[in-house]
Amino acid sequence: MSLHATAIALVEAGKGVLAADESTPTMAKRLARVGLESTEDVRRDYRELLLATPGLAEHVSGVILFDETIRQHHASGVPFAQALREAGIIPGIKVDRGTTPLPRFPDEVVTQGLDGLSERFAEYVALGASFAKWRAVIRIGPDRPTAGCVDANAHALARYAAAAQETGLVPIVEPEVLMDGTHSMERCAEVTRQVLRAVYDQLARQRVDLAGTLLKPNMVLPGSESGQQVGDGDIALATVGVLRDTVPASVPGIVFLSGGQSPQEATARLDALNRCAPQPWQLSFSFGRALQAPVLDAWAGRPENRTAAQAALLGRARMNGLARRGAWSADLEPTLLDAR
Ligand code: 13P
Numbered sequence: 001m002s003l004h005a006t007a008i009a010l011v012e013a014g015k016g017v018l019a020a021d022e023s024t025p026t027m028a029k030r031l032a033r034v035g036l037e038s039t040e041d042v043r044r045d046y047r048e049l050l051l052a053t054p055g056l057a058e059h060v061s062g063v064i065l066f067d068e069t070i071r072q073h074h075a076s077g078v079p080f081a082q083a084l085r086e087a088g089i090i091p092g093i094k095v096d097r098g099t100t101p102l103p104r105f106p107d108e109v110v111t112q113g114l115d116g117l118s119e120r121f122a123e124y125v126a127l128g129a130s131f132a133k134w135r136a137v138i139r140i141g142p143d144r145p146t147a148g149c150v151d152a153n154a155h156a157l158a159r160y161a162a163a164a165q166e167t168g169l170v171p172i173v174e175p176e177v178l179m180d181g182t183h184s185m186e187r188c189a190e191v192t193r194q195v196l197r198a199v200y201d202q203l204a205r206q207r208v209d210l211a212g213t214l215l216k217p218n219m220v221l222p223g224s225e226s227g228q229q230v231g232d233g234d235i236a237l238a239t240v241g242v243l244r245d246t247v248p249a250s251v252p253g254i255v256f257l258s259g260g261q262s263p264q265e266a267t268a269r270l271d272a273l274n275r276c277a278p279q280p281w282q283l284s285f286s287f288g289r290a291l292q293a294p295v296l297d298a299w300a301g302r303p304e305n306r307t308a309a310q311a312a313l314l315g316r317a318r319m320n321g322l323a324r325r326g327a328w329s330a331d332l333e334p335t336l337l338d339a340r
Contacts, residue, residue: 023098
């Protein structure tokens with residue numbers, strides 16, 4: 001499939017991306033929350049549960065895997081990536097190597113992983129991946145982010161995106177402005193606008209073909225410690241306002257991260273966003289925690305909970321599928337409980 005066709009397939013109507021690409025330290029935190037030790041076997045068992053969910057392809061177009069996971073197999077011996085493909089789901093791979101302090105910029109970070117990236121891309125293609133993800137992290141604080149930090153991260157994202165396309169992989173470009181902090185929603189809008197401008201400027205400089213990319217941004221939200229109360233409709237309007245100012249219409253889709261919102265909040269806001277139609281791009285999801293938190297709660301490492309855990313994933317995916325059409329409402333949520 002061409003880059004353009006893959007990008008379009010990832011944002012097919014009613015579907016979105018499952019981000020299951022937690023690095024090993026992050027996965028250890030997620031598993032510890034439900035009392036589990038993070039061993040390679042536990043991580044494999046958990047990822048198998050997610051990926052083997054019957055009917056997952058109905059609302060999930062693609063799954064982002066971690067390096068360890070794309071090398072793992074189902075108990076039957078079939079590699080995860082191959083089984084996804086057979087189920088009609090596109091396998092993807094996280095390729096950044098996390099953040100590191102940005103020298104001379106206190107409390108700011110830059111994402112690393114550009115060295116040797118082309119060789120790694122070639123290996124991931126051989127392992128079955130068709131798209132990739134790189135996450136940049138921007139923190140809001142007094143006098144932050146600095147232009148130096150924004151530019152360094154935007155440049156790295158663009159270098160990654162160009163290298164991904166060169167190898168035939170669709171790059172998901174993820175500049176995440178964190179929700180942590182006391183800032184207002186207006187300040188989040190200002191910073192997100194600044195970051196996206198820098199990102200699209202750098203993508204153009206690095207000759208990235210925008211029609212073969214997807215953007216994975218944060219929604220525009222008040223800081224998690226701000227105390228500011230804002231309705232979902234206002235969040236959607238603020239978010240769409242920033243995106244319309246910054247994201248070219250040739251980008252086929254915008255797949256939001258959940259970023260620490262509760263599963264239902266993330267769904268409600270995706271729904272509100274899709275009620276602001278029409279927009280030049282598909283507005284979809286690439287949720288990690290907002291899809292997986294209820295699954296981990298239901299599973300808790302017990303084989304007898306596997307069916308309930310898969311029902312929780314399917315239920316969340318279905319709710320987000322409705323949100324993609326602006327057809328979700330809170331009173332549909334009990335169908336999730338029924339599914340359990
Ligand atoms: P969250 O939806 O939990 O923010 O994760 C998405 C993701 O892939 C972050 O890189």
